[in-house]
Amino acid sequence: MKTIFKSTILLAVAGLFVLTSCDDDNESNPTLTMPTQFVLNNPAITGNVDLQKSQAVALTWSQPRPYNDFDAPVVPTYKVQISPTGSFNKEYDATLEDNTGADFFTLDESYTNGQNVEINTETIDRKLVQLCLWEDASKVPALLDLAIRVKACIQDAGFHEYYPIYSNVVNLKAVPYYIELKPAEPIIWYMVGNCIGSASWSNGGDQVGKGLVPMFLVPNEQYDAATGGGLTSFTGYFPEDGQFKFVLTPGSWDDQLNFTNVKNPGSFLVDADGNNHNIGIGVAGYYTIKVDTRTNDITIEKYEDPVKVYPQLCVAGTFNEWGDSDMTPVFTLDGAENHIWSYEVNGGDKLKVKIPGSWETNWGYKNGLAGEADGNGNLVVPEGKYLFLFNDITADYMLINLSE
Numbered sequence: 001m002k003t004i005f006k007s008t009i010l011l012a013v014a015g016l017f018v019l020t021s022c023d024d025d026n027e028s029n030p031t032l033t034m035p036t037q038f039v040l041n042n043p044a045i046t047g048n049v050d051l052q053k054s055q056a057v058a059l060t061w062s063q064p065r066p067y068n069d070f071d072a073p074v075v076p077t078y079k080v081q082i083s084p085t086g087s088f089n090k091e092y093d094a095t096l097e098d099n100t101g102a103d104f105f106t107l108d109e110s111y112t113n114g115q116n117v118e119i120n121t122e123t124i125d126r127k128l129v130q131l132c133l134w135e136d137a138s139k140v141p142a143l144l145d146l147a148i149r150v151k152a153c154i155q156d157a158g159f160h161e162y163y164p165i166y167s168n169v170v171n172l173k174a175v176p177y178y179i180e181l182k183p184a185e186p187i188i189w190y191m192v193g194n195c196i197g198s199a200s201w202s203n204g205g206d207q208v209g210k211g212l213v214p215m216f217l218v219p220n221e222q223y224d225a226a227t228g229g230g231l232t233s234f235t236g237y238f239p240e241d242g243q244f245k246f247v248l249t250p251g252s253w254d255d256q257l258n259f260t261n262v263k264n265p266g267s268f269l270v271d272a273d274g275n276n277h278n279i280g281i282g283v284a285g286y287y288t289i290k291v292d293t294r295t296n297d298i299t300i301e302k303y304e305d306p307v308k309v310y311p312q313l314c315v316a317g318t319f320n321e322w323g324d325s326d327m328t329p330v331f332t333l334d335g336a337e338n339h340i341w342s343y344e345v346n347g348g349d350k351l352k353v354k355i356p357g358s359w360e361t362n363w364g365y366k367n368g369l370a371g372e373a374d375g376n377g378n379l380v381v382p383e384g385k386y387l388f389l390f391n392d393i394t395a396d397y398m399l400i401n402l403s404e
Contacts, residue, residue, distance in 0.1 A: 038064035040114075040150050040167035048143065051121040051128075052177040061114030061150050061167055076152040077161075078111040080119055083147045084128060086171075092131045094226035095294075105131050106151070114150065122179070129179050130226070137178035146174050184228035187293035188214050189257060191234065193244025193278065197340075199333035205251040208400055209330055209342045209387050212250055215291050216389075216396045219368035229294035235303050235393045237286050237337040243278040246291065246298075257291065262298045269300060286393070303393070307339075310355065310392055315343050316362075317351030317378070324356050327390070341390045344402070347383035350374055353390050353397075363395045370399040 040061040049057060064076065081088065083104035092102040105127045111117055124146075134140050148171070153164040190212040192203045202211030215232035217223075223230035248255035258277040262269065268287075272280030279300070281287075286303035314324040327341035345351060354362035365373035365380070372380040379397070381388075386399040 035064035035152075035165055037165060038062050038114075038150075038152060038167050040148070040170050042170050043172060045172055048173045048175050049121065050175040051125040052175070054121050056118035056120055057124070057172070059114070059117045059119060059148070059150075061117075063114065064152055064165065074154055075112055077155045078114060078117075079109070079151050079153075080107045080117075081105065081149050081151055081166075082107070082124060082127065084132060084144055086145065086147045086169075088147075088149065088166075088169075092127075094130065095224065095229070099131070102131060104147075110155075124174070125176055126179055126181065128176055129181055134178055140176050140178045142175070144174050144176050145171060147171055183223070183225040186217055186223040186230055186232070187228045187248075188217075188232065189246040189248055189291050189293065190214050190250060191244050191289075192247055193242065195239055195242030195281065195333070195336075196244045197330050197332070199331075199336070203247050203250060203253065208250055209389055212247070213330060213340060214389070214398060214400065215246075215289070216391060216394075216398050217369060219366055219396070221368070224294065227294070229292075231290060231292050233288060233290045233394075233396075235286065235288045235391065236331070236339050237307075238281045238284065239336070240281055240284040242281040242284075243272045245276070245278050257296055257298060261296055262300060265300065266302075268302070307393055309337060309339075312356050313341050313390070313392060314354055314356050315345075315351050315388070316354055317345075317349050319346070319349050319351070324354070326356075327353070330389070339391060339393050341392065343388045343390075345381050345386050345388045345399075347381055347385070349381040350378040351381070351388075352378055353392075363390070363392075366395060366397065369397060 038061060040059065043057060043059055045057070059080065061078070081104055085103045087103045090102045092099050092105040107119065107123060107127065128144070147169050149169045150167040151164055153161040155161055190203070190208070192201060192212050193199070194201065196211070197209070197213045198211045200211045208214065213234070215234050218231045218233050221230050246257035247253060259265070259269070259271040259279045260277050262279065268281070268283040268285070270280035270282045272278040286307055288301050288303045290299045313327045315327055316322045316324060325343065327343045329338040330340035330342055331338040341353070352362050352364040364377040365371060371382055374380055381399065384401055384403040387402055388397060388399055390397045
């Protein structure tokens, strides 16, 4: 389960200001203090850094003076920037088709301090291949000078950046190599809450398909090859007073989407649980939720088509001689209306989903989703081991790789 961007939700800053007195200007007045610089230390490296044979480049930097003089100073976010030309004039933007003139890139990872930060060398090399447009190994230079600096800024809850400052630049020599760039994996956000799956608010890595329910890919949606951004969707039943939000990485609460990301919320939704901004369901019913991972915008609309509730669904395939193997319901809260089912499958398996004891109602491969179709419309599972999730309202399915 790969993810594309990784930011840390830090202390939000809303309306940074200077407090002054109309009548007197004494030293007790708190004032916004803007740091102007901080120091990136020279990495303890002897010789050239072989980006293919080494694992990471270790960096440390000093903390800039706090961004204000209040008792609870604002914590900055740090990101590492690298240039193969020594210039930092135009940043590479993977969402743009034309990056002519770009001469540096910013790594996706963010940090809250500058102690013992390790920068993955493969990540550096992949960014270099993109920026420098190396089409094959013959285009890769034997040795490359890299200029490195760190950006510090303030992020609010929406990941907007304010008051950036930059460290000094340090230089090192690197031995790059060619990596064939593959399209980025689509970005998947996971729902978690008191009405999601086991309704336990559990977001551990072992909770996918239990307390964590992923958004489904949209059939035939074109996902950005560089970033993995695109439209994801989920249709299901939500009870009154249900609350949920989204996390990006199983096992982490760092990256979240909530009610503040919902565009044009209808009267059937509420902003729940105070500062947590959980998405609250004011009116029970069926809803289609869409997350555009290019912008992190959420839309939620009522689903009006008739819905059938199945007490049990099965998978039939080459692994059970086309008999019935019970799928596991995902929404297991007492009295919950379940429409998501799970089952573990292996590469090469052919399968369909069906009602028990009959082929009168069954579902197979769906065009534009994972896997392939055989001549009978069965889903052929790609190589690997997967958690197969199926939505009986939309017939959408997802394969979550368990081999990684």
